[in-house]
Amino acid sequence: MGSSSDIMHDFVVKEIRNIYSSYDGWKITSHSLENGYDTLVSMERRMGGHRESVKVLVTLSKSIPSPLPEELTRADRAADGTVTRHDYAVMVPANADVSAVPAGVRIYTMKSFAFEGKELVWVKKPVQKSKSEPTKLPA
Numbered sequence: 001m002g003s004s005s006d007i008m009h010d011f012v013v014k015e016i017r018n019i020y021s022s023y024d025g026w027k028i029t030s031h032s033l034e035n036g037y038d039t040l041v042s043m044e045r046r047m048g049g050h051r052e053s054v055k056v057l058v059t060l061s062k063s064i065p066s067p068l069p070e071e072l073t074r075a076d077r078a079a080d081g082t083v084t085r086h087d088y089a090v091m092v093p094a095n096a097d098v099s100a101v102p103a104g105v106r107i108y109t110m111k112s113f114a115f116e117g118k119e120l121v122w123v124k125k126p127v128q129k130s131k132s133e134p135t136k137l138p139a
Contacts, residue, residue, distance in 0.1 A: 009039060011112040012058050012091065016041055019108065020054065033069060036061070040071060041091075051078050055088045056108070062115055064090060066100040093120060 013030065020026040025045035032039050039058040044051065057072045059065065068090070075086035089106035092098060094114035098107050114123050 006037075008037065008060065008113070009058075012039070012110060013041065015108075015110055015112060016043075016056060016058075016091065026054075030058075033071070038065070038069075040069070051084045053084050053086050055086075056091050057088070058091045059096075060093060060113065060120060061096070062118065062120075063097040064092065064100045068102070068105070094123070 009030070013028065017028065020028065020043045022028070025047065026043045027045065028041060028043050030039050030041040037060045041056045041058055043054045043056070046052075053076060055072050057064075057068065068088075072088050075084060078084050087106075089108055090098070090101055091108040091110060093110045096109075096115055101107055112123055114121055
């Protein structure tokens with residue numbers, strides 16, 4: 001049985017894991033929103049007797065939806081009654097329009113995707129040449 005996730009979302013989740021590492025105790029879950037490729041990624045961990053919760057709206061659109069979805073800004077209640085520290089952020093491709101993001105909201109820029117003009121492109125890592133291969137000169 002295969003995976004039902006999209007390769008674009010796999011790259012984005014990898015970038016989020018670089019910011020919110022499981023080594024630091026973050027548990028990551030995600031679910032898609034109703035509009036296109038927008039995804040809400042939730043991270044949670046216990047730290048110093050408190051529960052920390054972060055939600056990141058991931059969008060592959062040129063501009064941020066305004067207003068931000070209520071689901072992003074709404075703090076979830078902990079079932080065990082512990083105090084939850086809630087934060088939220090937005091992750092967008094490079095060169096996206098972030099003018100609609102309210103002040104104080106963290107903005108993360110994707111390294112895997114960027115806008116060149118109006119098109120969303122996949123940013124690939126440059127190929128490194130190994131020193132063991134001799135360079136071929138034209139004959």
